Amino acid sequence: MDEYEVEPWYREWFNSPFYHKLYCNRNEDEARNFIRKIVEKLNLPDGAEVLDLACGKGRHALTLSENNFNVTGVDLSFESIAEAKKNQKANLHFFVHDMRIPFAKKRFNCVFNLFTSFGYFESPADNLKTLNAVTESLKKNGLFVQDFFNSNKVIRTLVPHEKKPSQGTDFYITRVMRGRYLYKDINLVDDEGRLCHFREIVEAISQEEFKDLYKKAKLGMLEIYGSYDLEPFDIDNSDRLIMVSKKL
Structure with a gap:
């Protein structure tokens, strides 16, 4: 990690x-x-x-x-x-x-x-x-x-990049495997124009x-x-x- x-x-x-x-x-x-x-x-x-x-x-x-x-x-x-x-x-x-x-x-x-x-x-x-x-x-x-x-299917079919609109916000998502962990980075622009970044990390x-x-x-x-x-x-x-x- x-x-x-x-x-x-x-x-x-x-x-x-x-x-x-x-x-x-x-x-x-x-x-x-x-x-x-x-x-x-x-x-x-x-x-x-x-x-x-x-x-x-x-x-x-x-x-x-x-x-x-x-x-x-x-x-x-x-x-x-x-x-x-x-x-x-x-x-x-x-x-x-x-x-x-x-x-x-x-x-x-x-x-x-x-x-x-x-x-x-x-x-x-x-x-x-x-x-x-x-x-x-x-x-x-x-x-x-x-x-x-x-986990077997998720790793095999991983989508590296995705744009996902939801409730008026565009989420730009990047996925990558690092060792045993699936990293999902989430970027977006909030209502005030600020760039926000979040991350999910889940063990596969x-x-x-x-x-x-x-x-x-x-x-x-x-x-x-x-x-x-x-x-x-x-x-x-x-x-x-x-x-x-x-x-x-």
């Missing part, structure tokens, strides 16, 4: 209004359909305690709450949690929280970690620290659902590496899917790597 990056990139970027502008077009119907399908597979009991880890503005957490679960959403972004709290209700609550620390021990029937909300940390050891926190948060035989990109973790991490965190892999329609995982062609595991 670059030595000059002392302040973690995600603290500034996730709290920026431009982050929400860039990703405003995430497919809500797709998200709801995915939650419906995965919930059917999991067969969680009514009133199950569910944690949405790195919940963003809470779109998945809100859908989960509509399935008669008690849902807690946590995220490092103050701005995202402030927005998510607008939808709080009796069975849906949100908190600012660092995923590397257990939110509550042995409380949850299921933990969700969705939309590649993992692999952000400068130290790879923090990946295992996060998964250990997940295990500590789960009840006996609790389930963990993790949605990550398929493979399926086999996740299996090794899960074993160390005492999580047993149950199912692996390759899309939000829960199609079988294909290492060459699947867009997603969606893993369902159980606390051992």
Whole structure:
């Protein structure tokens, strides 16, 4: 990792209004359909305690709450949690929280970690620290659902340069692999004519590496899917790597 990056990139970027502008077009119907399908597979009991880890503005957490679960959403972004709290209700609550620390021990029937909300940390050891926190948060035989990109396909089909207009802002995006990490540099001009630069850095973790991490965190892999329609995982062609595991 670059030595000059002392302040973690995600603290500034996730709290920026431009982050929400860039990703405003995430497919809500797709998200709801995915939650419906995965919930059917999991067969969680009514009133199950569910944690949405790195919940963003809470779109998945809100859908989960509509399935008669008690849902807690946590995220490092103050701005995202402030927005998510607008939808709080009796069975849906949100908190600012660092995923590397257990939110509550042995409380949850299921933990969700969705939309590649993992692999952000400068130290790879923090990946295992996060998964250990997940295990500590789960009840006996609790389930963990993790949605990550398929690193194999992402690396092979990487788009180096892209201009992406979104909500009146043109985002100029550059992508490059540096060692194990995918660097995504985002440049734009704000409303006052100032040039702004942000960066995303995500570790390209493979399926086999996740299996090794899960074993160390005492999580047993149950199912692996390759899309939000829960199609079988294909290492060459699947867009997603969606893993369902159980606390051992």
